[in-house]
Amino acid sequence: MLCLGIESTAHTYGIGIVDNTGRILANEKAAYTTDKGGIHPSKAKEHHLTAAPGILKQALRKANISLDNVNLIAFSQSPGLAPCLVVGKDNAVALAKKLLIPIVGVNHCIAHLEIGRLLTRTKDPVLLYASGANTQVIAYQGRKYRIFGETLDQGVGNALDAFARYMGLGFPGGPKLQELAKQAKQYIELPYAVKGMDVSFTGILTSLKDKYDSGKYSREDLAYSAQETIFAMLVEVSERAIAHCQKRELLLGGGVACNTRLQEMCRIMCSERGAKCYAPEHQFLVDNGAMIAWSGLLMYKAGVRDDASIVDIRPAVRTDDVEVVWR
Ligand code: AMP
Numbered sequence: 001m002l003c004l005g006i007e008s009t010a011h012t013y014g015i016g017i018v019d020n021t022g023r024i025l026a027n028e029k030a031a032y033t034t035d036k037g038g039i040h041p042s043k044a045k046e047h048h049l050t051a052a053p054g055i056l057k058q059a060l061r062k063a064n065i066s067l068d069n070v071n072l073i074a075f076s077q078s079p080g081l082a083p084c085l086v087v088g089k090d091n092a093v094a095l096a097k098k099l100l101i102p103i104v105g106v107n108h109c110i111a112h113l114e115i116g117r118l119l120t121r122t123k124d125p126v127l128l129y130a131s132g133a134n135t136q137v138i139a140y141q142g143r144k145y146r147i148f149g150e151t152l153d154q155g156v157g158n159a160l161d162a163f164a165r166y167m168g169l170g171f172p173g174g175p176k177l178q179e180l181a182k183q184a185k186q187y188i189e190l191p192y193a194v195k196g197m198d199v200s201f202t203g204i205l206t207s208l209k210d211k212y213d214s215g216k217y218s219r220e221d222l223a224y225s226a227q228e229t230i231f232a233m234l235v236e237v238s239e240r241a242i243a244h245c246q247k248r249e250l251l252l253g254g255g256v257a258c259n260t261r262l263q264e265m266c267r268i269m270c271s272e273r274g275a276k277c278y279a280p281e282h283q284f285l286v287d288n289g290a291m292i293a294w295s296g297l298l299m300y301k302a303g304v305r306d307d308a309s310i311v312d313i314r315p316a317v318r319t320d321d322v323e324v325v326w327r
């Protein structure tokens with residue numbers, strides 16, 4: 001059985017093709033980027049509309065199949081930017097109707113966790129999902145993926161991107177800050193904002209901007225200090241979730257988890273408490289179609305179906321709104 005999954009929650013339009021044993025036949029994508037400014041939803045939508053036909057062709061060629069071989073369509077249904085979600089949903093519905101095959105809407109955050117479980121062979125991990133718009137610490141308990149901690153304001157990637165943009169570095173800024181941080185000479189103290197199990201980034205961002213404007217600090221030192229402070233917060237909350245849930249695995253997901261310093265800090269924390277840290281390769285950490293296809297397959301096999309004539313996007317559905325019937 002082959003599932004074609006479409007990802008389009010934000011900046012990335014991706015198509016993955018996965019079989020029911022978890023073999024990934026294709027994972028193609030195109031991402032909307034800017035030289036200045038962040039994601040403009042309607043421009044990202046335009047990007048996806050333009051990219052979609054080419055990505056579909058690319059994915060089919062990569063998988064070496066034709067559309068007729070596809071048995072199931074999955075799409076990212078929630079959460080995300082509505083104009084972007086609509087593109088993926090419309091294309092998914094069109095394919096399901098044309099091929100007369102079933103369709104399943106997938107929660108994007110859960111898809112990050114499921115593709116990580118598949119690729120790292122983790123059984124029951126705590127997921128640190130650190131991406132542009134999302135920052136959540138998630139673990140399975142009582143038929144749901146529960147959110148044990150999350151950002152109270154913006155996503156960690158958006159905060160890093162906003163600071164990078166402020167320094168004129170364009171989008172996405174996370175990788176650029178990582179490069180700058182390698183040249184740092186000193187740590188500059190910043191606000192540390194863990195509140196219970198939650199984190200907050202706006203105060204740190206304001207402080208970073210103020211320090212940058214003062215002209216007293218180098219970009220390298222600020223980038224380094226931003227990473228050290230923000231990642232320490234994420235590690236602290238993840239550690240507490242591991243302890244509270246008595247889990248032994250930490251799984252990383254989301255584009256910010258590509259950061260080698262964050263990965264290193266997570267590994268140190270895990271080794272100190274007898275847990276193990278896992279991260280799939282970069283193409284599966286960032287937003288991708290394969291994770292949507294794989295999650296769609298899991299859901300379909302457990303009996304989940306959507307109706308192509310009425311299925312819609314659900315931009316505000318949260319990770320813990322979904323009943324996990326496939327576990
Ligand atoms: P996602 O929304 O999961 O696709 O992730 C996109 C986010 O990941 C953006 O905010 C990027 O700046 C961020 N990102 C990607 N690579 C890195 C990196 N090496 N370090 C920090 N952030 C990164």
Ligand code: MG
Nearest residue numbers: 131254286287
């Ligand atoms: Mg994501």
